[in-house]
Amino acid sequence: MNRRDFARTLGLGGLAAAAGTAIPGCAPQSQTFADKHYYINRGYHQIPKLRLSTDRIVKETVGLRPYRPSGPRIEAESLDKKTIVHNYGHGGSGWSLSWGTGNMARQLVLATGQRKIAVLGCGTVGIATARLLQESGCDVTIYAKDLPPNVTSNLATGTWSPASRVCDPNVARPDFRKVWEEATRFSFRRFQFLLGMNDIACWVEEYNVHTEPPQSNPAMGSELYELPGLVPERVALTRKEHPFKAGFVTRRSNMMFNIPSYLHHHLNDFMVFGGKVKVQEIKRLEDIDALPEQVVVNCLGLGAKAVFNDAELTPVSGQLSCLIPQTDVQYKLNTKGANFIARKDGIFLGGNGIVGNWDTTPSKEQTEKVVGVLQKLMAEMRG
Numbered sequence: 235m236n237r238r239d240f241a242r243t244l245g246l247g248g249l250a251a252a253a254g255t256a257i258p259g260c261a262p263q264s265q266t267f268a269d270k271h272y273y274i275n276r277g278y279h280q281i282p283k284l285r286l287s288t289d290r291i292v293k294e295t296v297g298l299r300p301y302r303p304s305g306p307r308i309e310a311e312s313l314d315k316k317t318i319v320h321n322y323g324h325g326g327s328g329w330s331l332s333w334g335t336g337n338m339a340r341q342l343v344l345a346t347g348q349r350k351i352a353v354l355g356c357g358t359v360g361i362a363t364a365r366l367l368q369e370s371g372c373d374v375t376i377y378a379k380d381l382p383p384n385v386t387s388n389l390a391t392g393t394w395s396p397a398s399r400v401c402d403p404n405v406a407r408p409d410f411r412k413v414w415e416e417a418t419r420f421s422f423r424r425f426q427f428l429l430g431m432n433d434i435a436c437w438v439e440e441y442n443v444h445t446e447p448p449q450s451n452p453a454m455g456s457e458l459y460e461l462p463g464l465v466p467e468r469v470a471l472t473r474k475e476h477p478f479k480a481g482f483v484t485r486r487s488n489m490m491f492n493i494p495s496y497l498h499h500h501l502n503d504f505m506v507f508g509g510k511v512k513v514q515e516i517k518r519l520e521d522i523d524a525l526p527e528q529v530v531v532n533c534l535g536l537g538a539k540a541v542f543n544d545a546e547l548t549p550v551s552g553q554l555s556c557l558i559p560q561t562d563v564q565y566k567l568n569t570k571g572a573n574f575i576a577r578k579d580g581i582f583l584g585g586n587g588i589v590g591n592w593d594t595t596p597s598k599e600q601t602e603k604v605v606g607v608l609q610k611l612m613a614e615m616r617g
């Protein structure tokens with residue numbers, strides 16, 4: 235059977251439906267005339283509506299971003315006979331920057347000449363750092379009081395956002411822009427090698443939908459820390475190109491991380507390459523002194539505050555509500571007061587950040603606010 239016969243057997247309409255696209259001139263006539271928005275919301279920019287109701291929410295969490303206004307701490311210091319390499323305080327950018335700052339920590343470790351290394355912490359930063367050290371021939375043991383899924387990293391949205399709440403540019407260290415750029419570039423390149431691995435990292439379409447030109451918040455690390463040329467630029471869409479009621483709509487492709495499978499994959503790799511994991515709480519510096527390794531990498535996230543007496547480290551809480559996955563919804567959307575992202579394990583609604591809040595109890599008001607904003611936006615969508 236040749237290609238033309240195959241097409242005839244299936245019927246062109248069947249092929250179009252299978253591909254999920256409208257072949258010009260082949261769309262069912264009734265649909266074309268019954269719905270003038272057919273080509274808007276069923277054409278090039280397919281944006282299915284999210285089915286939103288509180289009974290579809292299966293999980294709610296509050297995670298605490300480890301925020302330092304001066305930026306993450308990446309440096310080495312001596313503690314008696316040991317070297318401590320700090321790698322913590324990534325704010326809302328820990329997923330994105332994990333490989334980049336992990337690489338910086340690796341350089342500081344290798345400079346000591348030691349190869350038997352302790353990594354404190356088993357979140358995304360600790361795991362990435364431990365893997366990089368293994369790649370450089372180190373014998374690594376991770377010490378952590380909690381392992382995935384019971385880590386802050388498991389409570390994140392999981393998008394490429396290397397400048398999100400990463401610092402306050404007004405008080406950031408003078409060299410921080412340079413450090414951030416180096417970490418961002420290294421991480422971005424590393425993520426390209428993780429694409430196609432059972433979707434632990436993948437690309438997603440991201441829409442920003444606003445009724446007024448969106449304002450950024452410079453105090454939380456913002457456009458000052460944009461790096462053109464990595465992910466594609468945002469493209470403004472005209473009203474004919476999107477189904478939303480809002481007048482300011484952009485689209486771009488962005489990277490995202492399917493958090494549970496990503497953490498599982500890398501922790502597994504760590505152990506396949508001979509890494510050891512010990513469940514242990516570090517309460518004070520003496521506990522670090524008692525470890526057999528001479529070089530210790532501190533990836534404790536917010537836990538570093540108490541152990542290293544870091545007055546600057548502050549939580550910025552963020553609440554997420556997880557909806558049952560919806561097969562046709564495979565995009566990310568940001569609007570004023572709310573956002574959502576479709577991951578493999580669910581559709582995560584969020585959008586808040588409360589500086590200095592240690593309370594991890596989900597708030598009903600916050601859930602209702604986010605659901606309300608998104609329900610209205612969906613109800614007003616054409617198509």
Ligand SMILES: Cc1cc2nc3c(=O)[nH]c(=O)nc-3n(C[C@H](O)[C@H](O)[C@H](O)COP(=O)(O)OP(=O)(O)OC[C@H]3O[C@@H](n4cnc5c(N)ncnc54)[C@H](O)[C@@H]3O)c2cc1C
Binds near residue numbers: 296297385388535
């Ligand atoms: C709602 C929300 C959304 C987010 N979205 C994104 C996003 O889209 N993109 C992005 O890049 N980032 C995002 N982040 C930020 C990101 O999740 C964090 O920056 C990142 O998880 C920090 O990772 P970590 O490994 O440093 O810390 P953690 O994941 O907290 O890991 C710390 C580890 O140290 C251990 N530990 C702590 N204290 C001790 C102790 N005393 N003794 C022994 N072990 C200890 C813990 O058990 C854990 O194993 C988000 C965060 C939140 C809360």
